[in-house]
Amino acid sequence: MINRPYLPSIDQLLQSEQVQPLREEFGHDLLVNALRQVVEGLRQEQRLESDQKIIKNAHALLRQWSAPTLIPVINASGIILHTNLGRAPLSEKTFAAMHAVAVSYNNLEFDLERGKRGKRALHAEQILTRLTGAESAYVVNNNAAAVLLVLAALANRKRVLVSRSQMVEIGGGFRVPDVMRQSGAKLVEIGTTNRLHLYDYENALQEAAALVLCAHHSNFKIVGFAEEPSLSDICAVAHAKSIPVFHDLGSGALLDTAAYGLAHEPTVQESLQAGVDVLSFSGDKLMGGPQAGIIIGRKALLDKIKKHPLARALRPDKLCLAGVTATLLSYLSGKATREIPVWQMISRPLDEINQTALKWKRTLSQGEVIPGESMVGGGSLPGESLPTALLALQVPKPDRFMQSLRRQRIPIIARIEAERVLFDPRTVLPHQEAYLLETLQQLLQAAA
Ligand SMILES: *Cc1c(COP(=O)(O)O)cnc(C)c1O
Numbered sequence: 001m002i003n004r005p006y007l008p009s010i011d012q013l014l015q016s017e018q019v020q021p022l023r024e025e026f027g028h029d030l031l032v033n034a035l036r037q038v039v040e041g042l043r044q045e046q047r048l049e050s051d052q053k054i055i056k057n058a059h060a061l062l063r064q065w066s067a068p069t070l071i072p073v074i075n076a077s078g079i080i081l082h083t084n085l086g087r088a089p090l091s092e093k094t095f096a097a098m099h100a101v102a103v104s105y106n107n108l109e110f111d112l113e114r115g116k117r118g119k120r121a122l123h124a125e126q127i128l129t130r131l132t133g134a135e136s137a138y139v140v141n142n143n144a145a146a147v148l149l150v151l152a153a154l155a156n157r158k159r160v161l162v163s164r165s166q167m168v169e170i171g172g173g174f175r176v177p178d179v180m181r182q183s184g185a186k187l188v189e190i191g192t193t194n195r196l197h198l199y200d201y202e203n204a205l206q207e208a209a210a211l212v213l214c215a216h217h218s219n220f221k222i223v224g225f226a227e228e229p230s231l232s233d234i235c236a237v238a239h240a241k242s243i244p245v246f247h248d249l250g251s252g253a254l255l256d257t258a259a260y261g262l263a264h265e266p267t268v269q270e271s272l273q274a275g276v277d278v279l280s281f282s283g284d285k286l287m288g289g290p291q292a293g294i295i296i297g298r299k300a301l302l303d304k305i306k307k308h309p310l311a312r313a314l315r316p317d318k319l320c321l322a323g324v325t326a327t328l329l330s331y332l333s334g335k336a337t338r339e340i341p342v343w344q345m346i347s348r349p350l351d352e353i354n355q356t357a358l359k360w361k362r363t364l365s366q367g368e369v370i371p372g373e374s375m376v377g378g379g380s381l382p383g384e385s386l387p388t389a390l391l392a393l394q395v396p397k398p399d400r401f402m403q404s405l406r407r408q409r410i411p412i413i414a415r416i417e418a419e420r421v422l423f424d425p426r427t428v429l430p431h432q433e434a435y436l437l438e439t440l441q442q443l444l445q446a447a448a
Helices: 010-015 017-026 028-045 051-066 092-102 122-132 143-155 176-182 198-204 231-240 268-273 299-307 309-313 318-332 341-347 350-364 398-406 430-447
Strands: 079-081 136-140 159-163 186-190 211-215 245-250 278-282 293-297 368-377 385-393 415-417 420-423
Touching: 010 017, 010 028, 010 051, 017 028, 017 051, 028 051, 079 341, 092 318, 122 136, 122 268, 122 293, 122 318, 136 143, 136 299, 136 318, 143 159, 143 176, 143 211, 143 245, 143 278, 143 293, 143 299, 143 309, 159 176, 159 198, 176 186, 186 198, 198 231, 211 231, 231 245, 231 268, 245 268, 268 278, 268 293, 278 299, 293 299, 299 309, 350 368, 350 385, 350 430, 398 415, 398 420, 398 430
Parallel strands: 079 368, 159 186, 159 211, 211 245, 245 278
Antiparallel strands: 136 293, 278 293, 368 385, 385 420, 415 420
C-alpha cells in the first residue's frame, strides 16, 4: 500500500513505529543514511513505494553495512595450516589467556614488584628461553617482520650471504628476498639453484660479511641432483671467520613431525644445537599460536635487535604476547599434542578420522568414505601429506554446491576431486561438526 502520492521525507519515515527498533539497533545516524539511500534510489527511478517497503529495504542495507567481513568458517579442506583461512586456530587455554588480558588492564609494561615502568619484551622471553635453551628471545608482529628486523639490526649496508635456492616466494606474490632488501642489507647470492657447497660459503667469506642467512625453502622442495651442506657445517665455516648465522626457520616446529608419519621438519631445538646464533619463526604456523614473529638466540645479538628503532614499529600487542606465552606453556608442560589444535590434527589417528567420516555418512544417509590425503600447509613440509579418510558426496553440480557451502552463515570450505565434493574430518573442529552436518543435510535435501 502506497501511503502518499509522493515520496516521504526522512522525517516522516523517522516518525514511524516500525523504525524505532532499527534506531535502537543501528543508531540514529546510520538509520538516516540508509533511509536516504533508499528514498534517493526511488527518486532517481521515479518510483513510489510504501513506507513499509522503504523501511524494509533500509533494514536490509543496515544489516549489510553492519555485517562483519571477517567471520569464522569451517575448514573441511584437510589443509591444517591454511594461510587463507587464518592459519592456526588457537587452543582454549591460549584464547582464555588473551581474553583475560583483553578485557582488563594488565601489567604489559609495569613492574609489579617495584611499582614502576616495566618491559613489554619480558613477557614471552622467559618461557621462550626456558623452552628452547636459547640465551635470549624477542617477539615481533610476524616472521616477515622478524627477518626484516634481524637484518636491519645486524647487517644494514653490509654483506649477507644467502643461497640462491632460498630466495623464495611464499604466496600472495610475497617474496622473502624483497623483505630482506628493505632492511638495507646487501644480499650476496651464493651457490646455484640446486647445488650449494661449503666452499661457496668459504669463497664468499673471503670478503667481509655481517651475517650468513639460511632460510627454510618454505613451500617447495628440490628433488634430484641437489645438495646443501648441513647447518652445523655452515655454522663451523661462518664461526671460523667470526660471522654469526641467522636461520629463518619459517614454520618453527617445536615437536618432531616425523613422529606422526610425516617427513622430518627441522625443529627449533635442532637449529640451536647446530650452532645457529639467531633464528626466527612464525607464531601461527606449526607452533600453533597467534600471529607473531619469534626471534631467539645469543644475548649479544638479541640486545642489538631489541634496541633497533624498527623494533618499536614492529612490536607485538598485549594479546599476541599473552597468546604466545599460553601456547608455549602447553609445550613446556608436555601437553602440546593434547591442547594445541594444529598438533591435535596432525596426531589424530587415522582410525578415529575414519570413524568420524563413517558417522557423517550415516547421519546424511549419503556419500562414500574414501581414502585421501590431508596436508600440513603453511609453507611447511611441501609435498608431504597425512593419510586421511574423506567423505565424498556425489552432487549434480559440484561447483554450485561448493558455492552454496561458502554462502552459509558459517561458510564451509571443501574441495572437489573427480566431480565429487570431499570433506576431510581432520581439520573440522569438534565444536563445528553439528553445524556442518545440519547444513549438509539441508543443502542435500534442497539439491535432491
Ligand atoms: C611463512 C614464512 C615467512 C613469513 O612468516 P609470517 O609469519 O607469515 O610473516 C618467512 N620465511 C619463511 C621461510 C616462511 O615460511
